[in-house]
Amino acid sequence: MRISADSGVGVYVVAHTAPVAWATRRRHPLSSSKTSVTPTEEHALAAPVIESRMGPIRQTYKGTTEFPPMAKAYTELSQVVRETGLLVRARRFYALVGTVLALGFGGAITGFVLLGDSWFQLLIAAALGILFTQVAFLAHEAAHKQIFSSGKANDRLALWLAAGVVGMSLSWWTSKHTRHHANPNRVGKDPDIEIDTISFIEVDAAKARGLQRWITQRQGWAFFPLLTLEGANLHFIGLRHLLSKEPVKGRWTELGLIALRFAVFVAPVFVFLPLGMAFAFVGVQLAVFGLYMGASFAPNHKGMAVIAPDAKLDFFSKQVRTSRNITGGWWATWLMGGLNYQIEHHLFPNMPRPHLSKARAIVKEHSQTLNVPYVETTLFESYGIVIRYLNQVGLAARDPFECPMTSAAARA
Secondary structure (H helix, E strand, O other): OOOOOOOOOOOOOOOOOOEEEEEEEEOOOOOOOOEEEEEEEOOOOOEEEEOOEEEEEEEEOOOOOOOOOOOOOHHEEEEEEEEEEOOOOHHHHHHHHHHHHHHHHHHHHHHHHHOOOOOOOOHHHHHHHHHHHHHHHHHHHHHOOOOOOHHHHHHHHHHHHHHHHHHOHHHHHHHHHHHHHOOOEEEOOHHHHOOOOOOOHHHHHOOOOHHHHHHEEEEHHHHHHHHHHHHHHHHHHHHHHHOOOOOOOHHHHHHHHHHHHHHHHHHHHHHHOOOOHHHHHHOOOOOHHHHHHHHHHHOOOOOOOOOOOOOOOOOHHHHOOOOOOOOOOOHHHHHHHOEEEEOHHHHOOOHHHHHHHHHHHHHHHHHHHOOOOOEOOHHHHHHHHHHHHHHHHHHHHHHOOOOOHHHHHOOO
């Protein structure tokens, strides 16, 4: 496992000194020759002090002094990637993926009909949870213009897959995801690290009270169990967005597709199965969908450097330093819909899935040339990092004056 100094589990509670070097003179962006570097030592940028049950929490983040901007770092890399042809569409690959998923849905529907009134239907529900997640991966790629050359064709496909098959609001997701790509792990700008049930930075954990504080204290261990509720949460948030008073482009189209999806995928479950079994079927499908989605997105940024709100980073540094790749090759690519190459995906969001592995070698060498850490771990190692990171963030919500004997007696 290769972990950089800024990719560890620790959250930056106390400012620390870390040597950082960056290129000041280069020959070729991918040259293996030694790069002239100028080392520097700076401190993390301090953010607000928040009063918690443990006393003041001084939250610090990575800033411009630790991650100094590098001119033309991305321009040089982008030129090499384009000349290599890695941004060309991969229609045959996506046709194959679409065919496999269509066969998968056909098999699930056939199994549903043949099993009838049987608790083995929960296996079909779990299979549908997996299939819907794989379709969500395709919708994600279409939204990023990875599949077709035409932007409109990609948009139409993304809409049908997201709203019509998965049942999620594409307009809500696109807004959220666009902000994430623009500023990954940046405080106040990345919606993926904003407080929800889980706190991703200490200043948010310190504010937790009541039931939320109890969850925050244990949030690392609770994270994956809570993901079983994420599927239902994604549907709810999307509907809330579409039914809100704020202007939403294509509101009625999305609502119509979601209603059609309900009639095709959900209503038959309640028509052909007993009521209790039908609710169990939908519950299992949503739980598998939420867990699979969350387990695919969580390893990519959680536990990586958190960027200060006013830091001025160049595009290359910002994307590479906040992202983590998952090793495993082709099986990880199929399992995670290409999200295992998170660094390459953030640098080139419109790059087709099968080209990401080829881009990895180019990006990794370029990162080494510029002395920018390129982080990769196995899937299970990344889960360990996420759990430890969230548990350490959750320390900010704990009461240091709580008596262990009293706590044990209360739990008895």
